[in-house]
Amino acid sequence: xxxxxxxxxxxxxxxALVAVAAEPHDPALVPNIFKPDSTPADHIYGVALFVLTxxxxxxxxxxxxxxxxxVRYRAKPEDDSHEPAQVYGSNQIELAWTVIxxxxxxxxxxxxxxxxxxxxxxxxxxxxxxxxxxxxxFWWEFRYPDLGIVTANELHVPVSxxxxxxxxxxxxxxxxxxxxxxVPRLAGKTDLIPNHxxxxxxxxxxxxxxxxxxxxxxxxxxxxxxxxxxxxxREDFKAWANAQAAPALVTSTDxxxxxxxxxxxxxxxxxxxxxxxxxxxxxxRFGPDLTHLMSRKTLASGAADNTPExxxxxxxxxxxxxxxxxxxxMRLTEKDLNALTAYLLTLR
Amino acid sequence: xxxxxxxxSPHAVETQSLAxxxxxWATTVDHKRIGVMYIGFALIFLVIGGIEAIIMxxxxxxxxxxxxxxxxxxxxxTMHGTTMxxxxxxxxxxxxxxxxxxxxxxxxxxxxxxxxxxSFWLTAFGALLMYFSFVGGFGLYGAGSAPDVGWFAYAPLTxxxxxxxxxxxxxxxxLIVSGFGSIGTSVNMITTIVCSRCPGxxxxxxxxxxxxxxxxSGMVLFAISPLTAAQIMISLxxxxxxxxxxxxxxxxxxxxxxxxxxxxxxxxxxxxxxSFGFISEIVPVFSRKPIFGYPIMVGATVAIGFISFSVWxxxxxxxxMNSWGNTFFAxxxxxxxxxxxxxxxxxxxxxxxxxxxxxxxxxxxxxFLFQFLIAGLTGIMLSSTPFNWQLSGSYFVVAHFHYVIVxxxxxxxxGGFYYWYxxxxxxxxxxxxxxLHFWLFVIGFHLTFDFMHIPGLLGMPRRIYTYEAGRxxxxxxxxxxxxxxxxxxxxxxxxxxxxxxxxxxxxxxCDPWDAWTLEWTTxxxxxxxxxxxxxTVHSSRPLWDLKHPEDPDWKYE
Numbered sequence: 021x022x023x024x025x026x027x028x029x030x031x032x033x034x035x036a037l038v039a040v041a042a043e044p045h046d047p048a049l050v051p052n053i054f055k056p057d058s059t060p061a062d063h064i065y066g067v068a069l070f071v072l073t074x075x076x077x078x079x080x081x082x083x084x085x086x087x088x089x090x091v092r093y094r095a096k097p098e099d100d101s102h103e104p105a106q107v108y109g110s111n112q113i114e115l116a117w118t119v120i121x122x123x124x125x126x127x128x129x130x131x132x133x134x135x136x137x138x139x140x141x142x143x144x145x146x147x148x149x150x151x152x153x154x155x156x157x158f159w160w161e162f163r164y165p166d167l168g169i170v171t172a173n174e175l176h177v178p179v180s181x182x183x184x185x186x187x188x189x190x191x192x193x194x195x196x197x198x199x200x201x202x203v204p205r206l207a208g209k210t211d212l213i214p215n216h217x218x219x220x221x222x223x224x225x226x227x228x229x230x231x232x233x234x235x236x237x238x239x240x241x242x243x244x245x246x247x248x249x250x251x252x253x254r255e256d257f258k259a260w261a262n263a264q265a266a267p268a269l270v271t272s273t274d275x276x277x278x279x280x281x282x283x284x285x286x287x288x289x290x291x292x293x294x295x296x297x298x299x300x301x302x303x304x305r306f307g308p309d310l311t312h313l314m315s316r317k318t319l320a321s322g323a324a325d326n327t328p329e330x331x332x333x334x335x336x337x338x339x340x341x342x343x344x345x346x347x348x349x350m351r352l353t354e355k356d357l358n359a360l361t362a363y364l365l366t367l368r
Numbered sequence: 369x370x371x372x373x374x375x376x377s378p379h380a381v382e383t384q385s386l387a388x389x390x391x392x393w394a395t396t397v398d399h400k401r402i403g404v405m406y407i408g409f410a411l412i413f414l415v416i417g418g419i420e421a422i423i424m425x426x427x428x429x430x431x432x433x434x435x436x437x438x439x440x441x442x443x444x445x446t447m448h449g450t451t452m453x454x455x456x457x458x459x460x461x462x463x464x465x466x467x468x469x470x471x472x473x474x475x476x477x478x479x480x481x482x483x484x485x486x487s488f489w490l491t492a493f494g495a496l497l498m499y500f501s502f503v504g505g506f507g508l509y510g511a512g513s514a515p516d517v518g519w520f521a522y523a524p525l526t527x528x529x530x531x532x533x534x535x536x537x538x539x540x541x542x543l544i545v546s547g548f549g550s551i552g553t554s555v556n557m558i559t560t561i562v563c564s565r566c567p568g569x570x571x572x573x574x575x576x577x578x579x580x581x582x583x584x585s586g587m588v589l590f591a592i593s594p595l596t597a598a599q600i601m602i603s604l605x606x607x608x609x610x611x612x613x614x615x616x617x618x619x620x621x622x623x624x625x626x627x628x629x630x631x632x633x634x635x636x637x638x639x640x641x642x643s644f645g646f647i648s649e650i651v652p653v654f655s656r657k658p659i660f661g662y663p664i665m666v667g668a669t670v671a672i673g674f675i676s677f678s679v680w681x682x683x684x685x686x687x688x689m690n691s692w693g694n695t696f697f698a699x700x701x702x703x704x705x706x707x708x709x710x711x712x713x714x715x716x717x718x719x720x721x722x723x724x725x726x727x728x729x730x731x732x733x734x735x736f737l738f739q740f741l742i743a744g745l746t747g748i749m750l751s752s753t754p755f756n757w758q759l760s761g762s763y764f765v766v767a768h769f770h771y772v773i774v775x776x777x778x779x780x781x782x783g784g785f786y787y788w789y790x791x792x793x794x795x796x797x798x799x800x801x802x803x804l805h806f807w808l809f810v811i812g813f814h815l816t817f818d819f820m821h822i823p824g825l826l827g828m829p830r831r832i833y834t835y836e837a838g839r840x841x842x843x844x845x846x847x848x849x850x851x852x853x854x855x856x857x858x859x860x861x862x863x864x865x866x867x868x869x870x871x872x873x874x875x876x877x878c879d880p881w882d883a884w885t886l887e888w889t890t891x892x893x894x895x896x897x898x899x900x901x902x903x904t905v906h907s908s909r910p911l912w913d914l915k916h917p918e919d920p921d922w923k924y925e
Contacts, residue, residue, distance in 0.1 A: 135754040216687075
């Protein structure tokens with residue numbers, strides 16, 4: 021029964037396969053570990069190539085020997101019924117295939133140990149940007165203590181040219197369960213563990229968007245705990261940082277304007293238990309800071325684009341975008357919902 | 369299933385009612401029947417775990433798919449992993465060990481027959497307890513049914529706050545119960561091998577399968593104990609307000625990882641070492657040569673047993689150990705590669721100069737050699753700490769350990785099935801169906817697990833229930849999913865072959881493979897007492913000595 025279902029499903033998959041293979045995608049957005057663009061990822065790429073070369077050589081050698089032995093020593097129809105020569109072992113050969121692997125292991129180990137120290141024990145140079153990343157179920161909080169910025173899900177860092185290095189050092193914390201910070205083109209992953217502060221660093225060499233996501237299972241919506249790193253030019257980063265450090269655009273709570281009414285809805289419902297808007301009474305810490313919500317490209321940790329329609333849908337029914345996220349459906353009236361959306365749209 | 373009637377003499381079948389026969393199975397202390405029950409139990413769960421895998425592969429075949437909800441997906445991978453490790457791989461190894469070790473060492477039963485039965489039923493009820501979570505996991509909270517914390521259940525995801533209801537309790541209690549079963553069987557196995565060998569069988573004349581089982585059992589004692597301790601601690605956390613892993617009250621999430629992986633890594637070797645045993649029995653027989661370098665094979669196994677207890681934190685390279693810790697666990701992990709490599713070379717040496725017969729057990733064993741080679745080499749890649757920072761937690765690592773567990777362990781187990789089925793039932797498995805099973809499974813295996821490495825290299829983490837289009841992952845996931853279907857079909861053919869051959873298969877006779885170890889001297893299936901007279905042996909291949917009196921092994925050993 022199951023077999024028949026499986027066979028019936030096969031052509032469907034094959035057709036879909038061809039369809040998807042033709043689908044274009046932007047290669048710069050593929051988080052390929054073999055396209056490093058930051059020093060830690062570069063070092064890893066280097067040691068990876070070395071390890072791949074050594075293991076590849078071992079593979080070719082042993083694979084060939086196995087194939088040769090299997091073909092050469094297969095029982096042939098013209099064979100007589102005599103058993104082959106009974107060989108019990110050979111000390112010389114066994115010694116050889118013990119010592120050679122030991123030497124290979126020593127070589128691999130030395131290459132590995134060097135890169136561990138290079139990445140892990142690198143001191144932060146002057147000009148380093150410090151960021152505290154806090155993992156939450158199921159989103160990222162980024163705090164820039166030196167710049168007075170709190171934001172979520174989209175990390176902005178300045179480009180770090182070899183001439184004037186401005187790496188970003190991240191302190192990694194967790195508010196609940198284990199998470200892992202992984203942007204493959206920038207660095208290997210490091211876990212965010214409650215009660216166990218960690219750190220990592222990146223120094224992206226080019227401007228642009230780098231994708232990553234949570235790489236340690238953290239609960240229901242681990243799958244959509246996405247992560248975007250925007251690498252800005254120095255000037256753009258400075259402008260971004262200044263804008264982010266400013267308080268929210270103040271909307272009067274005047275009920276006559278839709279946004280003003282929306283602010284009232286925001287501040288008189290449980291929204292403010294979880295969300296903060298700098299410069300207002302909203303100072304919740306459980307959910308993302310919304311002070312500059314509209315400066316972000318995505319909602320719900322990358323689960324949806326940040327458009328007015330999606331924003332409204334997200335407030336109305338979070339589960340329709342990200343089932344199992346911890347934001348509750350607020351069950352607002354249509355009027356309140358529209359007003360609240362209008363207010364949030366002013367938070368640029 | 370057909371296992372209900374296996375190993376009963378025809379005479380007994382005729383005179384007993386069904387109830388009497390079932391009662392006989394439920395109360396048996398015969399190592400052969402317990403072995404068959406272990407194997408049958410494991411096969412049922414193999415199918416269940418396989419269905420869970422196929423559900424996941426359907427979900428991941430397309431980006432943004434909603435075949436199942438994230439909650440269901442998370443339960444599926446948690447139960448798939450837990451089931452395959454604890455209720456398929458371990459019981460199947462214990463099953464084959466139970467059935468064949470007393471025959472291989474020439475004794476009439478395990479050292480403690482009643483402990484043996486007790487251990488089996490503990491394992492069986494542990495599994496039922498865990499699967500009862502699908503019904504009872506809601507508890508009074510309505511918060512999820514089956515466990516959804518992942519098979520290594522990292523704290524604090526298992527705490528009351530993040531896992532309300534009873535699903536995590538079923539998980540930890542199920543593992544505590546079946547863990548005691550594993551410990552009981554291991555004690556039994558060690559005692560049997562140490563104390564019950566037939567006259568003449570010194571340790572250096574013992575079949576390699578028995579050696580592998582004694583090493584594996586020793587490891588079970590040391591590996592399951594910390595797991596059981598951790599499970600008890602988690603229950604204390606959940607019900608008595610202890611704070612071992614409660615990070616919000618100063619507990620440590622990392623200490624759970626240490627507890628789990630000091631079990632978890634040796635566990636891999638607990639499963640692969642008996643698989644080495646299968647290969648070390650099958651490859652010589654179908655190459656018509658003795659195993660190459662018996663002493664170094666034993667030495668390498670023991671070395672793996674010891675070293676594997678010093679490598680656990682290579683599962684934790686990303687948790688922020690200092691550079692010394694990361695360096696230490698890199699070298700110990702790479703060191704395991706040496707004895708493992710020795711084994712592959714010695715099997716190669718066994719084939720070399722032989723006359724290879726491509727019977728189904730041998731086909732699976734040869735595929736094992738290639739696949740285990742690749743699994744070992746991706747393991748070396750993962751042991752290089754910086755490379756691991758990219759690969760761990762990605763689909764690359766998922767592909768790697770499935771290469772070990774499916775490409776290595778399951779292939780060895782299938783080989784063992786085709787090899788020992790004639791002894792267990794007295795009937796040969798169909799070679800035609802066997803070869804069909806083999807080739808379909810090889811195709812499916814390679815479609816799935818070769819291509820699964822690639823999305824990992826492209827940054828796809830494991831345990832995500834869906835992914836966005838445009839990251840370059842779609843095509844690889846589809847190939848992987850198609851391969852899973854091939855494997856599913858192949859397993860169905862295998863199950864059909866076992867049932868069909870039990871009724872319609874050719875009679876096996878005592879020694880269908882012209883093999884050399886003691887189990888082939890007795891009838892198929894063996895009588896309850898195994899041997900009419902306890903044999904005396906002079907070498908590790910007693911039947912070779914018997915068949916070739918002019919050139920016996922004991923002259924050279």
